[in-house]
Amino acid sequence: xxxxxxxxxxxxxxxxxxxxxxxxxxxxxxxxxxxxxxxxxxxxxxxxxxxxxxxxxxxxxxxxxxxxxxxxxxxxxxxxxxxxxxxxxxxxxxxxxxxxxxxxxxxxxxxxxxxxxxxxxxxxxxxxxxxxxxxxxxxxxxxxxxxxxxxxxxxxxxxxxxxxxxxxxxxxxxxxxxxxxxxxxxxxxxxxxxxxxxxxxxxxxxxxxxxxxxxxxxxxxxxxxxxxxxxxxxxxxxxxxxxxxxxxxxxxxxxxxxxxxxxxxxxxxxxxxxxxxxxxxxxxxxxxxxxxxx
Amino acid sequence: xxxxxxxxxxxxxxxxxxxxxxxxxxxxxxxxxxxxxxxxxxxxxxxxxxxxxxxxxxxxxxxxxxxxxxxxxxxxxxxxxxxxxxxxxxxxxxxxxxxxxxxxxxxxxxxxxxxxxxxxxxxxxxxxxxxxxxxxxxxxxxxxxxxxxxxxxxxxxxxxxxxxxxxxxxxxxxxxxxxxxxxxxxxxxxxxxxxxxxxxxxxxxxxxxxxxxxxxxxxxxxxxxxxxxxxxxxxxxxxxxxx
Amino acid sequence: xxxxxxxxxxxxxxxxxxxxxxxxxxxxxxxxxxxxxxxxxxxxxxxxxxxxxxxxxxxxxxxxxxxxxxxxxxxxxxxxxxxxxxxxxxxxxxxxxxxxxxxxxxxxxxxxxxxxxxxxxxxxxxxxxxxxxxxxxxxxxxxxxxxxxxxxxxxxxxxxxxxxxxxxxxxxxxxxxxxxxxxxxxxxxxxxxxxxxxxxxxxxxxxxxxxxxxxxxxxxxxxxxxxxxxxxxxxxxxxxxxxxxxxxxxxxxxxxxxxxxxxxxxxxxxxxxxxxxxxxxxxxxxxxxxxxxxxxxxxxxxxxxxxxxxxxxxxxxxxxxxxxxxxxxxxxxxxxxxxxxxxxxxxx
Numbered sequence: 001x002x003x004x005x006x007x008x009x010x011x012x013x014x015x016x017x018x019x020x021x022x023x024x025x026x027x028x029x030x031x032x033x034x035x036x037x038x039x040x041x042x043x044x045x046x047x048x049x050x051x052x053x054x055x056x057x058x059x060x061x062x063x064x065x066x067x068x069x070x071x072x073x074x075x076x077x078x079x080x081x082x083x084x085x086x087x088x089x090x091x092x093x094x095x096x097x098x099x100x101x102x103x104x105x106x107x108x109x110x111x112x113x114x115x116x117x118x119x120x121x122x123x124x125x126x127x128x129x130x131x132x133x134x135x136x137x138x139x140x141x142x143x144x145x146x147x148x149x150x151x152x153x154x155x156x157x158x159x160x161x162x163x164x165x166x167x168x169x170x171x172x173x174x175x176x177x178x179x180x181x182x183x184x185x186x187x188x189x190x191x192x193x194x195x196x197x198x199x200x201x202x203x204x205x206x207x208x209x210x211x212x213x214x215x216x217x218x219x220x221x222x223x224x225x226x227x228x229x230x231x232x233x234x235x236x237x238x239x240x241x242x243x244x245x246x247x248x249x250x251x252x253x254x255x256x257x258x259x260x261x262x263x264x265x266x267x268x269x270x271x272x273x274x275x276x277x278x279x280x281x282x283x284x285x286x287x288x289x290x291x292x293x294x
Numbered sequence: 295x296x297x298x299x300x301x302x303x304x305x306x307x308x309x310x311x312x313x314x315x316x317x318x319x320x321x322x323x324x325x326x327x328x329x330x331x332x333x334x335x336x337x338x339x340x341x342x343x344x345x346x347x348x349x350x351x352x353x354x355x356x357x358x359x360x361x362x363x364x365x366x367x368x369x370x371x372x373x374x375x376x377x378x379x380x381x382x383x384x385x386x387x388x389x390x391x392x393x394x395x396x397x398x399x400x401x402x403x404x405x406x407x408x409x410x411x412x413x414x415x416x417x418x419x420x421x422x423x424x425x426x427x428x429x430x431x432x433x434x435x436x437x438x439x440x441x442x443x444x445x446x447x448x449x450x451x452x453x454x455x456x457x458x459x460x461x462x463x464x465x466x467x468x469x470x471x472x473x474x475x476x477x478x479x480x481x482x483x484x485x486x487x488x489x490x491x492x493x494x495x496x497x498x499x500x501x502x503x504x505x506x507x508x509x510x511x512x513x514x515x516x517x518x519x520x521x522x523x524x525x526x527x528x529x530x531x532x533x534x535x536x537x
Numbered sequence: 538x539x540x541x542x543x544x545x546x547x548x549x550x551x552x553x554x555x556x557x558x559x560x561x562x563x564x565x566x567x568x569x570x571x572x573x574x575x576x577x578x579x580x581x582x583x584x585x586x587x588x589x590x591x592x593x594x595x596x597x598x599x600x601x602x603x604x605x606x607x608x609x610x611x612x613x614x615x616x617x618x619x620x621x622x623x624x625x626x627x628x629x630x631x632x633x634x635x636x637x638x639x640x641x642x643x644x645x646x647x648x649x650x651x652x653x654x655x656x657x658x659x660x661x662x663x664x665x666x667x668x669x670x671x672x673x674x675x676x677x678x679x680x681x682x683x684x685x686x687x688x689x690x691x692x693x694x695x696x697x698x699x700x701x702x703x704x705x706x707x708x709x710x711x712x713x714x715x716x717x718x719x720x721x722x723x724x725x726x727x728x729x730x731x732x733x734x735x736x737x738x739x740x741x742x743x744x745x746x747x748x749x750x751x752x753x754x755x756x757x758x759x760x761x762x763x764x765x766x767x768x769x770x771x772x773x774x775x776x777x778x779x780x781x782x783x784x785x786x787x788x789x790x791x792x793x794x795x796x797x798x799x800x801x802x803x804x805x806x807x808x809x810x811x812x813x814x815x816x817x818x819x820x821x822x823x824x825x826x827x828x829x830x831x832x833x834x835x836x837x838x839x840x841x842x843x844x845x846x847x848x849x850x851x852x853x854x855x856x857x858x859x860x861x862x863x864x865x866x867x868x869x870x871x872x873x874x875x876x877x878x879x880x881x882x883x884x885x
Contacts, residue, residue, distance in 0.1 A: 043681060093869050099681055100626050104824055105868045107817055112861035119855035169404040176390050176401050183388045186350055187401040188376030188454060229692060229813075232685050240681075268700050274693045281678060281686060 010141050011262060019258030021147045023251035024154035028209040029227055030234040030246040031158055032202030038241030039178040039198050041099060042091060045106035047206050047231060048224025049113035054079045054207025055219040056117060059126045068131035068211075076208040083203020084196050091199070092192070110224070117221035125218030128211065150212045157208060158247060161201070165243075174198055178241070230270075233277045239287025248289050252276075301364060303328040303489050304458055309348055309358030309368075311341075318344050319355065320513035326458060329487040331480060333500040333521065336510035337535060342493040343385055345510070346460045349491070350382045351375045363457075377405065381451030381459040381488075385466065387443045389450065391436030395427050398435050398446055402453030420449045423482060441472040448479055458489040465496050477503055497535060501525050509534045588738045592731040601802075604734050606842055607741045608798045610835030613822035614748065615791035620820065621829030622752055623784045624764030626680070628816040629671050629687030632694045633789040635811030636663035637796025639698065642711045642806040651716035657797050664793020665786065667694065672785035676778040691813040699808045710807030713800075728801070737798055741835075744791055748831055751787070760784055761829075825867055827874025836876055 033047050054075040061071040090105045131149075135142035165171040177184040177194045185191045210223070217223070234253060238245030253273045260269040280288045302325040311319040319341045326332045336342050347353040349360055351372035360368045367375055376382070381402075389398050399420065403413050421428035424445045430438060435446060444464060451459050461480075465473045473496070480503045483490055494500045500507065501521050509517040511534055524531060588607075592600045612634055619625045640663030641656040648655055667690070674686050698705045705711065718732060719725035726732065751757050762770045763777050771777050800806055809815075818841070826837025844863065848856035873880075 043685075090865055090869065097872070100620075100684075101868055101872060103626070103681075103684065104820065105865055107821075108861050108865035108868060112858050112865070115855055115857040115861065119858065169400070172393065172397050172400055172404065175393060175397075179390045179392055180388055182352060182372075183384070183390070184401070185372035186352065186376055186382040186384070187450065188373050188405060189401060190373050192371075225814075229689070233689065236682065236685055265700065268696060271693060271696055274689050274696075277686070277689055278674075281674065281682060285678070285682070 012259075014141060014143065015258040015262060016255065017143060017147070019255035020251060021151045022258065023254030024151040024158075025209050025213050026227070026230060026234060026254055027247040027250035028154045028157060028212070029206050030231045030238070030250050031161060031243060032205035033231050034235050034238070034241060034243055034246045035161075036199055036202040037235065038243075039174065040091075040095075040195055042102045042106065043099070043232070044199075044202070045103060045228065046086065046110040046113060047106075047202070048226075048228030049110045049117070050079050050083060050203045050206040050224075051210040051213075051227050052117060052219075052221060052224040053082065053113060054210030055128065055214045055223060056121060056126070056210075057207065058128055058211035058214055059219055062128060068129070071128075072208060072211045075211045076204045079207025079210075080200040080204030082207075084200040086203070087196050087199040092196075110228075114221055114224065121221065123220065125220040127218060128214035130215035146215060150216075153212060154209070157205065161205070162243070170197075226270075230273055233273050237277055237280045237288050239289065242287055242289075245287050245289045249287075252288070302326060303330075303363060304349065304491070305359075305361040306345070306349060307359045307361070309345075309355035309360065311344055311348060311353055311355050318513055319348065321358070322348075322510070322513065322515055323358075324508050324515060324518070326489050326491050328457065329484065329489055330506065331484050331490040331492065331504045333504035333507045334491065334493045334510060335495075335497060335500060335507060335531070335535060338495075340510045341513045342510055343462050346382070346384075346462050346491065346493055349375075350380055350460060352382075376402075376454055376456075379454065379457035381454050381456035383447045383451050383459065383461045383464060385462040387440075387447040389435040389438075389443050389446045391434065393435055395431045395433055395435060395438070395446060398450050399427075399453050402450050405454070416453060416455070420452060423479070424449055441468050441475075444468060444472070444476070445479075452483075452488075456488060458491060459483060460491045460493075462493045463495060464492075465494065465499060473499065497531060585738075585742060588742075589735065592734045597730065600730060600734060602842070602846070604737050604802060605799075606839045607737050607835070608795050608802065609819075609822065609838040609842065611741045611744055611798065612792050612795040613819050613826070613834030613838050614745065614831055615788045615795065616819050616823055617828055617831055617834045618748065618752070618760075618784055618788040618791070620823050621831075621833075622757065622764060623760045623781065624767075625675060625781065625784070626684040626820070627671075627687045627785075627788070628684055628813060628820065629667075629690045630788075630792045630819045631691045631811050631813060631815035632667050632671075632687075633664045633792035634796040634799070634815065634819075635691075635694060635698065635806075635808075636667050637661065637793030638800045638806045638810060639663060639705060639711070639796075640793070641797040641800040642713055645713040645716060645800075646711060651714060653716040653718060653801075656716060656800070657794070660797035660800070661790055661793050664789050664796065668786045668789025668793075671789065672782040675781050675785050688813050688816065691811060691816050695808055695811040695813070698811055705808070706806075708808065710805050710809075712805045715801060715804055733802060737802070740794065740798060744794065745831060745835075748787075748791065752831065756780070756783070821864055823874075824872070825864065825874055827876035827880065830874075830876050830880050833874055833876035833880075837874065840875065 029047065029051055033044060036042055036044050057075040057078050058071040061074040062068060065071065086109055090109055091102060094102055094105055130146040135144050165174060173184070173189045173194050176187070176189060177191050181191055184194075230253070234246050234249045237253065238247070238249035253276055256272045256276065257269045260272045276288075304326040306322060306324050308321045308323050309319055310317070310321060322341065322345055324332070324334070324345075334342050334345065344353060348355050351367070351370055351374070354369055358368070359366055362375070362378060362380065367378070390401065393401070399417065403416060426442055427445055427449055430442065435443065438446060448459075448461070448464065464476050468476070477499055480490055480492065484503075492500060492504060501524055504521045507519055507521050507524055508515050509530070516534060517530055519530070588603070591603055595603065612630060615633070616627060616630050619627045637660040640660035644656040644659035645651040671687055671690055675683055678686055699707060701707070715728050717725045717727055718736060728736070752760070759770065759775055759780055763780060767777060796810075799810070822837035822841055823834045824837070825840055826835065827833030841860070844860055845856065848859055852859070867874075871877075
């Protein structure tokens with residue numbers, strides 16, 4: 001108890017909010033990954049690069065138009081299309097092959113995309129200006145508005161996704177295809193098209209996250225690497241294919257890491273997520289928030 | 295008994311399929327006329343399910359042709375065939391477990407060119423035939439009992455307003471009371487001029503509802519006859535089914 | 538809302554299509570087997586001879602390049618035990634490799650005079666420890682979960698090594714001097730580049746022969762049977778957990794050995810080699826060369842490294858793009874790898 005009291009309350013509060021903010025962005029990235037895995041059992045190794053390229057598109061469009069929101073929309077759209085292209089060229093031909101092959105294919109894609117970014121944009125990091133600066137006062141602290149907005153926006157996007165999936169014909173098609181691809185076809189659902197669209201949606205979400213997160217860090221070609229690892233962890237801890245689970249896991253892990261960084265350096269704080277993963281795999285392998293099937 | 299029309303709705307001509315190196319269908323031919331109920335009998339493993347899958351487009355024959363309304367559909371994608379009017383109720387039902395009953399029905403209902411009024415009509419009709427489904431419309435498909443899932447699987451196929459429904463062992467694992475319900479449903483389909491290609495192990499039921507019968511053995515059609523004939527002379531049945 | 542997929546599961550990944558022989562073929566078996574063995578060993582000897590002559594004819598740069606190919610090849614070969622023979626996809630080899638490297642570094646820095654065999658010992662022990670962890674998890678996780686976990690393990694060690702600067706030198710790594718090739722009491726010679734090359738050739742060749750022996754033994758057969766159909770192997774009565782543990786330890790040891798060799802060659806240890814991308818590259822060598830062949834991964838490493846070297850001369854900045862594209866194309870169109878068609882020959 002003494003130990004906890006030695007931490008200034010304002011630090012704790014800041015880290016809590018930081019944790020939630022990072023958690024929401026991670027949730028946005030992980031939702032796309034989980035959506036893709038759920039419907040086609042593909043672990044998309046290139047997801048981090050889609051995130052990274054989204055940030056770069058954001059940089060370019062922002063420079064051209066000066067408007068953050070247009071940049072956000074443009075990045076989501078462009079990366080969604082890129083996702084569709086990647087799917088059609090590398091994953092569609094591999095339908096029906098084993099999971100190692102698809103991991104390798106997406107790993108190859110991530111290699112290509114990463115180096116493409118390096119080639120086009122160079123090794124120096126770029127910056128995205130946040131759409132509004134300014135802080136608000138929480139108790140006696142100054143906390144940037146922008147971070148709060150990101151969290152809300154991410155939540156909104158995920159909420160929109162959830163609504164889309166729950167209601168509406170296309171939502172039913174996607175869920176049906178996820179549950180039984182063969183019968184979905186037999187019911188007239190255009191499954192090849194559904195798979196492409198889902199991959200595009202997942203990619204678009206990753207791209208949007210890149211733009212949202214851009215102002216918080218520098219944008220450079222290795223941005224994706226950290227995120228892909230965390231996103232994998234989140235997807236496993238949340239229960240593979242479980243959307244709600246991956247959101248909960250994102251926030252949970254990000255909060256833990258935020259608190260951990262009060263004591264150790266951020267580079268070491270990542271171990272927290274690794275530990276959570278290992279514990280989950282040992283004791284609740286179907287997912288931390290999913291009841292273990294009997 | 296409905297006379298067989300001159301242009302069959304469905305024609306299967308000498309199809310061959312393989313699974314790895316195994317030769318499953320070794321030249322199967324059959325046909326189903328519009329509005330006809332045709333039974334496909336045979337022991338386990340002779341290729342009855344595979345025949346249905348070949349018609350529906352889930353398995354593509356390496357040789358031979360399948361024609362629907364005169365047009366070849368042998369290599370067509372399954373989802374296109376469903377839209378053309380071929381409904382499929384597989385073994386094990388395979389309803390979508392995490393979708394509600396209504397959502398399951400909607401997978402067939404939500405198609406191009408179907409007005410909202412028509413959708414409502416179709417739903418009302420299916421609820422009339424299957425009151426159990428109306429009761430459980432908001433429930434997840436996976437929570438239904440075996441018999442209820444079978445109803446749902448058939449209802450779901452009916453949502454496609456198909457010209458033909460392929461039924462793969464619909465009475466398997468069902469209680470006798472449900473078996474007679476299946477018989478009623480097939481008769482309803484027949485009344486509505488929906489053709490039925492029925493694969494079954496339940497010989498008496500099949501003979502009752504079908505106009506014609508094919509008997510399959512080791513991937514080939516060994517015998518074909520009007521059902522009435524086989525009801526009288528069941529030696530053939532004994533020979534191929536060992537029943 | 539859950540997206541748990543109810544789709545029909547894929548057959549066991551990496552399943553090697555079993556070629557069944559009928560009785561008629563067995564008659565000619567004995568003779569063709571002898572023929573095959575003859576061709577195999579002839580080929581083996583030729584290649585070995587070339588490797589031995591190499592440092593005497595190649596310019597220094599290429600000599601060194603060749604030595605590195607062999608070391609990475611050894612790493613990839615160790616990974617083949619898991620991927621190609623047991624059917625377990627591992628992205629953790631950078632951890633084994635790294636611990637081997639750092640273990641050797643530890644011996645060469647802390648114990649004076651620097652002793653080659655001690656370095657190897659420390660390196661192997663380091664790798665074995667990590668392998669022990671991974672082995673434990675391997676028995677509880679299947680497929681994707683195992684792959685992701687091994688990936689995480691690489692990262693855990695990367696983070697530890699990267700941040701524990703006092704012990705591991707952090708970002709900058711450790712440098713040390715090469716020990717002599719010595720057997721106490723008998724002789725001691727300095728490692729010239731040629732002698733180092735021959736030492737590496739000897740170690741890699743012995744490793745290959747040893748691993749070949751193991752994969753063809755009854756033990757190896759069980760591993761392959763696990764790869765083909767785990768459930769059936771278990772049903773027959775084999776304690777597959779034990780087999781998997783041994784497979785992982787074996788794989789880890791040889792990967793660690795590669796790490797030791799690398800440390801000897803380059804005289805430094807750096808955290809970059811523990812980063813999970815190294816594991817990814819290792820898997821690439823395996824797939825390009827052909828899994829389940831032991832020698833394939835070495836060829837895969839050679840192909841990849843040569844390609845990288847060649848392309849980097851023309852396209853200095855973005856040479857990895859065509860390399861990546863070629864890799865993707867191979868995954869799609871040539872999944873059996875370069876030597877896949879030789880698999881039967883290499884495994885008799």
